[in-house]
Structures are given as C-alpha cells and as structure tokens.
Amino acid sequence: MTLGLAALLGMSVFAPAAGAQSAEADCRNLPTTPSTSGWTDYAQLEKELDRIERTSRGRVEVSSIGQTQLGHEIYAARVGSGDQVLLVTAEIHGNEKTGPEALLSLLKTLGSSGNPQVQAWLEDVTLVAIPKFNVDGAERNQRQNVFPWADVVEQFPQLEGAAPAWNYNARIGGFDVNRDFNPDLDYEPRAEDLPGGNLEPGFYLTNEARALRDLYVELRDEFGHVEAYVDLHHMGPCNQVDGDGQYVSVALDYPPLGPDDSDKYDAWPALDQERSRRYALAAAEGMFDKAGNGNGQSSPFFGGVTRYLHPEWRDLPGQARSSFALNGTSTVLFEVRGQQQAWGQKQKGMLTAVVEAGLVGIVERMADGSIEQMDGDDFYELPTYGWDQ
Ligand SMILES: [Zn+2]
Numbered sequence: 073m074t075l076g077l078a079a080l081l082g083m084s085v086f087a088p089a090a091g092a093q094s095a096e097a098d099c100r101n102l103p104t105t106p107s108t109s110g111w112t113d114y115a116q117l118e119k120e121l122d123r124i125e126r127t128s129r130g131r132v133e134v135s136s137i138g139q140t141q142l143g144h145e146i147y148a149a150r151v152g153s154g155d156q157v158l159l160v161t162a163e164i165h166g167n168e169k170t171g172p173e174a175l176l177s178l179l180k181t182l183g184s185s186g187n188p189q190v191q192a193w194l195e196d197v198t199l200v201a202i203p204k205f206n207v208d209g210a211e212r213n214q215r216q217n218v219f220p221w222a223d224v225v226e227q228f229p230q231l232e233g234a235a236p237a238w239n240y241n242a243r244i245g246g247f248d249v250n251r252d253f254n255p256d257l258d259y260e261p262r263a264e265d266l267p268g269g270n271l272e273p274g275f276y277l278t279n280e281a282r283a284l285r286d287l288y289v290e291l292r293d294e295f296g297h298v299e300a301y302v303d304l305h306h307m308g309p310c311n312q313v314d315g316d317g318q319y320v321s322v323a324l325d326y327p328p329l330g331p332d333d334s335d336k337y338d339a340w341p342a343l344d345q346e347r348s349r350r351y352a353l354a355a356a357e358g359m360f361d362k363a364g365n366g367n368g369q370s371s372p373f374f375g376g377v378t379r380y381l382h383p384e385w386r387d388l389p390g391q392a393r394s395s396f397a398l399n400g401t402s403t404v405l406f407e408v409r410g411q412q413q414a415w416g417q418k419q420k421g422m423l424t425a426v427v428e429a430g431l432v433g434i435v436e437r438m439a440d441g442s443i444e445q446m447d448g449d450d451f452y453e454l455p456t457y458g459w460d461q
Pocket residue numbers: 165168305306
C-alpha cells in the first residue's frame with residue numbers, strides 16, 4: 073500500500089454531512105411506490121441519449137442491443153477509442169435510480185468535454201454504458217422485469233411443464249434479471265435445470281440477460297477481452313458503518329462467489345478476484361478524489377464508503393457480474409444506500425455524484441495504467457457495515 077493510500081484509508085470514512093447523511097428519517101427502506109418524480113424515465117432517456125449523441129459530433133454512438141418484453145429498446149451508448157473496454161449497466165433492478173443519472177452525466181462529459189484529461193481517457197478506454205437496462209421494471213418502478221411465465225414457455229417451448237425458475241416472481245409476473253446469467257455464454261434454457269437456486273447459475277431466459285450476454289460476446293470478439301464490468305445498484309436497507317455510527321453512502325463489492333478460499337470455481341481459471349478488488353478500490357479512490365480532500369480529512373460531501381463481506385452464503389453465480397468475472401472480466405458492484413423515494417433533491421444529487429465519481433475513478437486508473445500497480449488486497453482496508461450475517 074502506498075503511503076498516500078494508507079493515509080486515505082486510515083481515516084476510513086468521512087464525517088457525516090450536516091443534514092445529508094445523519095438523519096435516520098433519510099434512511100427508511102420504503103416499499104416500492106409508483107412515484108419516480110425527478111428521475112429520468114424512458115421517454116426522457118431517449119431524448120437525452122439523442123441529445124448527447126448529437127452534441128458529441130460523432131464521439132458518442134447510441135444503439136439498441138435488444139427489446140424488452142413490452143417492446144422498449146435497450147440502449148447502449150459507446151464512447152472512446154481505447155483498447156480497454158469498460159462495460160457498465162444501471163437499473164438491472166428497475167427501482168434503483170441513481171445509476172442512470174450518473175451514467176448520463178458521465179456520457180455528457182465524455183461526449184463533449186474539451187479537457188485534455190478527458191481526451192486522454194478516451195484514447196485508452198472504450199466505455200459502453202447501458203443506462204436503463206431493465207426498462208420495463210424501471211417504468212413500473214419495480215425490481216423485476218415484466219415477463220409472465222406463460223410468455224416464457226411460449227418463447228422456450230422446451231420448458232413446457234417445468235417449474236418456473238427460482239428467480240421468477242409469480243405475483244409480479246417478472247424476474248430478478250440479476251440472477252438470470254450463466255458463465256457458460258452458450259447456455260440455452262433446459263427444463264431439467266429448473267427451478268435452480270441461488271447457488272447455481274441462471275438460465276438466460278430474459279430478453280435483458282440475453283441482450284447483455286450477446287453484447288458481452290460481441291465486445292469480446294472485437295477487443296479480445298472485456299476488461300471490466302460495473303453494475304450500479306441500491307441496497308435498500310440503510311446501514312451504518314461498522315463501529316462508526318454514520319450512514320453508508322455506497323458499498324462496493326467484488327464478485328460474490330463464496331469465501332475467498334472457495335474451490336467451487338476452480339474449473340474457471342480466468343476468474344481473478346484480486347483484480348476485481350483493484351477495480352473496486354479504484355472506484356473508492358475516485359469517490360475520495362471527488363470528496364476533494366485526498367488527505368483523509370472529513371468531507372462535507374458524503375458519508376461512508378464501505379465494502380461487502382464474503383461469507384459462504386454469498387455465492388451468486390447467476391449475477392451478471394459473477395458470470396462475466398468467471399470469464400475473466402474484472403467486475404464491481406456499486407450499491408448506493410437506501411431507496412430513492414425517501415430522498416430529497418440534495419441527497420439525490422449527492423449520491424448520484426458519488427456514483428459518477430466512482431466510475432471516473434475506474435476510467436482514470438484504467439487509462440493511465442495505474443490500476444496495474446494497485447494491490448487488490450488494499451480493498452480490505454475499507455470498512456464494512458453493520459449488517460447481520
Ligand atoms: Zn439491485
């Protein structure tokens with residue numbers, strides 16, 4: 073660990089900002105409601121991506137990678153000409169809304185900034201961003217997508233009579249898309265594999281997962297390797313930093329594939345958890361940079377940056393980031409605290425900025441090569457938060 077980083081991490085969290093991070097009232101885990109006022113919806117996303125593409129004068133390219141069950145396009149925006157690919161998705165869970173805002177803001181900057189530093193990033197990195205991945209879920213402000221089991225069987229007749237997949241919610245009529253991935257990128261759904269479970273890979277049943285898998289394979293064919301993948305989430309419950317009492321702004325994570333000494337994935341030699349931890353640490357450093365102190369002093373900007381633990385039961389190969397990591401991509405999860413319905417404008421702006429800063433932290437360190445000099449185990453210096461195992 074470098075001295076600078078040690079100093080930074082020694083002050084493991086920033087002091088709470090007055091009114092922004094300390095009040096329990098800001099931290100309620102409210103049930104999902106239809107209210108998404110103030111957040112970018114699908115119609116606004118289309119307009120915004122169109123504007124970003126036009127004003128970028130060719131720097132940003134927007135395309136559709138597929139359609140949801142309700143016929144919405146799943147848009148990907150691509151910017152940069154570097155040979156290192158960073159793939160990012162937001163709103164794989166449709167009620168987790170800071171990610172799209174952060175990605176749109178980053179795309180605006182990368183698409184139109186004349187700053188030489190930004191130009192340098194774009195020479196070394198190609199960003200492919202999907203700002204609103206589970207559009208149908210997002211439009212209903214629900215975690216799951218929309219894909220009734222009868223429609224699944226119509227699309228995959230070989231599943232007639234099989235039990236619905238474990239990640240299907242019959243009441244909602246949709247899937248947790250982030251359990252629908254499989255490290256076998258050629259996998260096709262088979263009745264004998266259903267219903268499955270969280271310790272097993274998913275089935276590529278949903279349009280969303282199939283579209284992202286196809287994009288991943290295309291990028292791998294084009295670039296030889298997909299360097300990194302980031303998935304942007306919210307954690308729902310509002311936790312406090314261990315031993316500290318202030319609230320978590322964001323928790324970062326490397327792939328949840330059981331304990332670090334697990335041998336379950338020995339058949340996947342491309343998995344490199346240490347490398348994923350470097351990328352997660354790069355995100356944390358980007359957040360610290362944004363806090364503007366760099367010396368570990370308390371910041372008026374945001375609260376705690378923490379990490380997840382990896383007990384035996386956190387073994388989720390069906391998550392997109394797990395499946396891609398088993399194929400050799402470094403992957404990072406951002407989980408922003410709380411549910412956005414409980415937030416005021418100030419908190420919305422702050423948490424969106426934290427997410428964007430984390431993405432910039434990764435892009436910057438990929439572009440200048442410093443991620444190669446990092447020690448992924450320094451990630452363990454981040455505090456955990458007070459969750460019940
Ligand atoms: Zn989520």
